[in-house]
Amino acid sequence: MNRCFGGKLLFGTRLVVSLCLLGLVHLFGSAHAQTIDPLPSWNEGPSKARILAFVQAVTDKSGKDFVPPADRVATFDNDGTLWCEQPMYVQMAFVLDRVKALAPKHPEWKTQQPFKAVLERDFKALHAQGEKGVMQILAATSTGMSSEAFNRIAGDWIAAARHPKFKRPYTELVYQPMLEVLAYLRANGFKTFIVSGGGIDFMRPWTERVYGIPPEQVVGSTGKLKYEMRDGNPVLMRLPGIDLIDDGPGKPVGIQTHIGRRPIAAFGNSDGDLQMLQYTAAGSGARLLLIVHHTDAEREFAYDRKSSVGRLDKALDEANAKGWTVVSMKTDWKKIFPFE
Amino acid sequence: MNRCFGGKLLFGTRLVVSLCLLGLVHLFGSAHAQTIDPLPSWNEGPSKARILAFVQAVTDKSGKDFVPPADRVATFDNDGTLWCEQPMYVQMAFVLDRVKALAPKHPEWKTQQPFKAVLERDFKALHAQGEKGVMQILAATSTGMSSEAFNRIAGDWIAAARHPKFKRPYTELVYQPMLEVLAYLRANGFKTFIVSGGGIDFMRPWTERVYGIPPEQVVGSTGKLKYEMRDGNPVLMRLPGIDLIDDGPGKPVGIQTHIGRRPIAAFGNSDGDLQMLQYTAAGSGARLLLIVHHTDAEREFAYDRKSSVGRLDKALDEANAKGWTVVSMKTDWKKIFPFE
Numbered sequence: 001m002n003r004c005f006g007g008k009l010l011f012g013t014r015l016v017v018s019l020c021l022l023g024l025v026h027l028f029g030s031a032h033a034q035t036i037d038p039l040p041s042w043n044e045g046p047s048k049a050r051i052l053a054f055v056q057a058v059t060d061k062s063g064k065d066f067v068p069p070a071d072r073v074a075t076f077d078n079d080g081t082l083w084c085e086q087p088m089y090v091q092m093a094f095v096l097d098r099v100k101a102l103a104p105k106h107p108e109w110k111t112q113q114p115f116k117a118v119l120e121r122d123f124k125a126l127h128a129q130g131e132k133g134v135m136q137i138l139a140a141t142s143t144g145m146s147s148e149a150f151n152r153i154a155g156d157w158i159a160a161a162r163h164p165k166f167k168r169p170y171t172e173l174v175y176q177p178m179l180e181v182l183a184y185l186r187a188n189g190f191k192t193f194i195v196s197g198g199g200i201d202f203m204r205p206w207t208e209r210v211y212g213i214p215p216e217q218v219v220g221s222t223g224k225l226k227y228e229m230r231d232g233n234p235v236l237m238r239l240p241g242i243d244l245i246d247d248g249p250g251k252p253v254g255i256q257t258h259i260g261r262r263p264i265a266a267f268g269n270s271d272g273d274l275q276m277l278q279y280t281a282a283g284s285g286a287r288l289l290l291i292v293h294h295t296d297a298e299r300e301f302a303y304d305r306k307s308s309v310g311r312l313d314k315a316l317d318e319a320n321a322k323g324w325t326v327v328s329m330k331t332d333w334k335k336i337f338p339f340e
Numbered sequence: 341m342n343r344c345f346g347g348k349l350l351f352g353t354r355l356v357v358s359l360c361l362l363g364l365v366h367l368f369g370s371a372h373a374q375t376i377d378p379l380p381s382w383n384e385g386p387s388k389a390r391i392l393a394f395v396q397a398v399t400d401k402s403g404k405d406f407v408p409p410a411d412r413v414a415t416f417d418n419d420g421t422l423w424c425e426q427p428m429y430v431q432m433a434f435v436l437d438r439v440k441a442l443a444p445k446h447p448e449w450k451t452q453q454p455f456k457a458v459l460e461r462d463f464k465a466l467h468a469q470g471e472k473g474v475m476q477i478l479a480a481t482s483t484g485m486s487s488e489a490f491n492r493i494a495g496d497w498i499a500a501a502r503h504p505k506f507k508r509p510y511t512e513l514v515y516q517p518m519l520e521v522l523a524y525l526r527a528n529g530f531k532t533f534i535v536s537g538g539g540i541d542f543m544r545p546w547t548e549r550v551y552g553i554p555p556e557q558v559v560g561s562t563g564k565l566k567y568e569m570r571d572g573n574p575v576l577m578r579l580p581g582i583d584l585i586d587d588g589p590g591k592p593v594g595i596q597t598h599i600g601r602r603p604i605a606a607f608g609n610s611d612g613d614l615q616m617l618q619y620t621a622a623g624s625g626a627r628l629l630l631i632v633h634h635t636d637a638e639r640e641f642a643y644d645r646k647s648s649v650g651r652l653d654k655a656l657d658e659a660n661a662k663g664w665t666v667v668s669m670k671t672d673w674k675k676i677f678p679f680e
Contacts, residue, residue, distance in 0.1 A: 070554060147596055191556070204600045214410060215600030216531070217556075222597055227589035227615055234619045236596050243583060243597075249567035256487055256576050257562055257583075258598060260544045260555030275567055279574045 038184040040334075041177040047290075047332045050325050051181060054288040058264065059188050065286035069189035073263045074288075075219075075255060075276060076182070078196035078203060080269040080310040081292050082211060084173040086301040087164065088309060091198050094157050098141035106140075115140070139240035143223060146235040147201060155205040168339070171210045176338045178267070178292070182211055185265070193263075195219045195254055197247030197272055201238075219254040221246045251276035269294065274315040277324065289324035291315060296330040378524040380674075381517040387630075387672045390665050391521060394628040398604065399528050405626035409529035413603045414628075415559075415595060415616060416522070418536035418543060420609040420650040421632050422551060424513040426641040427504065428649060431542050434497050438481035446480075455480070479580035483563060486575040487541060495545035508679070511550045516678045518607070518632070522551055525605070533603075535559045535594055537587030537612050541578075559594040561586045591616035609634065614655040617664065629664035631655060636670040 042048040057065040058072065079085035099109070099118040109115035114133035117125035126133060142150060163173055182192050194213055196203060200220030207213045224239040246254040252275050255263065265288035266273070266280035277289050293312065294303050304312040319326050329336065382388040397405040398412065419425035439449070439458040449455030454473035457465035466473060482490060503513055522532050534553055536543060540560030547553045564579040586594040592615050595603065605628040606613070606620035617629045633652065634643050644652040659666050669676065 070548065073556075193556075200597070200600070208410065216413075216533075216598065218600065225593045225596055227592045227619070234592065234615065234622050236592055236619075252567045252574065252576055253565045256565055257540070258556065260540070260558065275574065279567070279576075282574050 038187070039177065039180045041180055043332055043334055045332060047325055047327045051184075051288065051290070054265065054286060055184065055188050057286050067264055067285060071261065071264065072185075072188070072190040073193065073259060073261055074185050074190045074265040075193045075195040075251075075259075075263040075267070075280070076178070077268040077270070077273045077276070078194050078198055078220075080294065081267050081273070082174055082178050082182075082194070083170065084163065084166075084300060085269075085310050086294075086303065089198070090158075090161075090170045091202050093161065093170075094154065094202065095137050095141045097157065097161065098153075099137060102141065135240075135242075138223075142199065142202075143238040143240045145238055147225065147238060148235070150201055150238055151205050154202050158206055166337075171206055172339055173337060174210055175292070175333070176335050176340070177333045179211070179338065181267070182213070186212065190265070191217065193217045193219060193255075193259060195246065195251050195266075195276060197221055197245070197250075199223070200246075219246055219258040221250075247272045249275045252279040255279065264288070266290070267292070268315065270310040270312050271315045272310075274318060277315065278318070281322065281324075289319070289322075291319050291324060291326050293326050293328050295328045296333075296336065299336045300329060302330075378527070379517065379520045381520055383672055383674055385672060387665055387667045391524075391628065391630070394605070394626060395524065395528050397626050407604055407625060411601065411604065412525075412528070412530040413533065413599060413601055414525050414530045414605040415533045415535040415599075415603045415607070415620070416518070417608040417610070417613045417616070418534050418538055418560075420634065421607050421613070422514055422518050422522075422534070423510065424503065424506075424640060425609075425650050426634075426643065429538070430498075430501075430510045431538050433501065433510075434494065434542065435477050435481045437497065437501065438493075439477060442481065475580075475582075478563075482539065482542075483578040483580045485578055487565065487578060488575070490541055490578055491545050494542050498546055506677075511546055512679055513677060514550055515632070515673070516675050516680070517673045519551070519678065521607070522553070526552065530605070531557065533557045533559060533595075533599060535586065535591050535606075535616060537561055537585070537590075539563070540586075559586055559598040561590075587612045589615045592619040595619065604628070606630070607632070608655065610650040610652050611655045612650075614658060617655065618658070621662065621664075629659070629662075631659050631664060631666050633666050633668050635668045636673075636676065639676045640669060642670075 039048055039051065057063055058067040060066055076082055079089050096118050099115055103109050103119055106115070109119060114126055114129040114136055117129065118137065158171060159169065161170060162168060163170055166173055185192055192213055194203060194207060194211070194217065196219070198220050200218055200222050203220055204215040204218050207218050208215065221242060222244045224241040224243055225236045226239055228235055228237050244250055244254055251273065255276065262283040263280045264283065264285065266276050267290045268277055269292040281287055281289050291312070294301055296302060303310065304316060316326070379388055379391065397403055398407040400406055416422055419429050436458050439455055443449050443459055446455070449459060454466055454469040454476055457469065458477065498511060499509065501510060502508060503510055506513055525532055532553055534543060534547060534557065536559070538560050540558055540562050543560055544555040544558050547558050548555065561582060562584040564581040564583055565576045566579055568575055568577050584590055584594055591613065595616065602623040603620045604623065604625065606617050607630045608617055609632040621627055621629050631652070633656070634641055636642060643650065644656060656666070
């Protein structure tokens with residue numbers, strides 16, 4: 001309170017009161033910022049420290065690493081980075097369920113691959129159908145309807161489906177520490193985007209509610225759309241065929257097409273995120289490159305170099321070589337899910 | 341001031357002072373809102389009245405037409421709606437200038453169409469080359485380089501080029517009344533997007549400065565991109581070929597892909613905007629559908645049904661039939677450009 005007493009010697013009473021109030025606000029503001037931990041689900045350690053240091057550096061107006069708010073763009077992979085992707089990508093669970101639901105209308109599927117394999121839960125036979133099989137399943141389950149119809153179907157499914165291990169809706173299986181990072185970045189003037197290999201319309205019905213990320217900030221794999229008049233009503237029909245596979249080298253393409261500027265922070269967990277991390281890293285100025293390493297078989301899953309879902313191999317080598325932040329779920333995260 | 345005196349009878353002095361202050365703020369606030377015209381460059385009349393009534397309706401929490409801020413999406417065509425598109429689309433002027441600039445490296449262009457026609461300013465011969473000719477010119481002038489290199493070239497050009505009639509940079513030939521609409525919508529919780537047939541990367545270097553619309557809120561025609569490592573540096577190379585022609589029926593596709601929700605307000609000026617207006621109109625709830633009709637040959641240009649640039653024919657009929665707002669530049673706009 002020295003400042004206040006000093007002020008009293010120099011100025012009249014009313015001005016002193018104002019200055020004291022300003023001082024109190026200032027002091028209280030600082031104390032407040034120091035005591036409220038923006039990342040309470042993170043254990044103290046180098047990962048947490050680097051996130052905090054990065055945000056402080058790019059928001060410090062007088063520092064050399066300051067970045068104007070408009071350029072504070074952060075991109076997040078979804079599967080395995082923001083929510084659980086094991087034992088299979090959630091959208092894969094969705095399309096397999098859709099095959100089952102639609103099967104009564106398609107008796108031929110009982111003998112026709114790849115549908116036969118799906119209906120018999122024969123994942124080895126399904127895998128043998130390769131990318132062509134996946135495209136056939138996507139076409140049969142996710143096209144030939146309007147965008148709005150698909151949104152309803154996907155939204156209804158996500159509300160009803162349960163994870164096989166955790167027996168909870170998938171939208172509850174989001175990582176609490178990452179929700180805190182999203183909120184912390186936004187509170188510091190960042191615009192947060194999802195950049196996912198998943199279908200853009202599969203994610204949009206719930207990303208705002210679950211992550212606080214609105215539909216227009218979701219970048220994902222994109223199918224062909226066609227504008228049509230049906231009974232005098234304009235609709236966007238979903239056609240077979242993909243315009244963008246927003247995975248691997250497709251992620252920087254999706255970023256440029258949708259966002260139009262290079263992120264200064266990128267978060268991923270697999271080799272599918274490598275190019276997004278490289279592209280983000282290659283810009284000038286302070287950068288945060290972070291990989292979520294699934295190391296916790298007990299609380300979630302443990303997998304990396306040999307997993308068919310969310311393989312983390314080349315990106316782990318590059319992260320180690322370049323000094324990117326590799327988060328160990330087991331040691332860095334106090335809790336994994338919000339409900340714990 | 342009746343309220344204050346009434347208060348004095350019922351409450352102690354300090355409370356009365358507070359109530360009076362609140363009352364004053366309230367009174368001042370209302371008076372302020374009534375006296376500051378958010379659209380000063382618009383003449384009084386039905387067009388202006390409908391814009392004001394729409395915004396008041398969707399922002400009135402107690403009204404039946406209230407729309408939550410997240411759904412307040414407004415889309416704007418660019419050429420002819422936000423800036424001058426005559427005597428030729430600005431991007432066409434850009435690529436023609438690029439052909440000229442690149443010609444010394446391509447001696448074969450002197451005898452090769454469509455380049456010969458461009459170099460000789462023979463627009464009849466150029467027109468005869470049709471869409472194939474345009475694609476060849478776009479490929480030669482706007483691909484085979486990184487996104488960043490293109491941004492620099494386009495940004496440098498737009499800073500240096502001058503409009504043939506007005507002798508000013510194109511970015512000064514933006515419509516003051518529309519700048520006011522953009523600002524007014526944003527002040528009322530709208531997110532404003534450009535949805536243009538023009539190239540997405542041609543617009544992005546300057547839309548934030550000129551319109552207050554950031555790159556991630558610009559939707560436009562999109563060329564193919566490829567992620568590549570060049571000398572250990574990741575770049576996005578622009579390839580020949582178009583992923584999205586964001587015009588006519590492509591506009592609702594661009595809206596769904598980039599924004600993921602249906603606008604509640606759409607602004608256009610030509611038949612290329614018809615489907616965007618239809619798609620916007622087809623949603624439920626209050627809507628604002630607006631067409632800028634170029635009726636002022638003296639201050640800008642006058643054209644509609646027979647123009648090859650920005651033809652307004654079918655959309656004008658549909659606007660009249662459906663009661664959309666058709667703005668006459670001549671009678672509705674007090675001033676056209678900010679510099680007037």
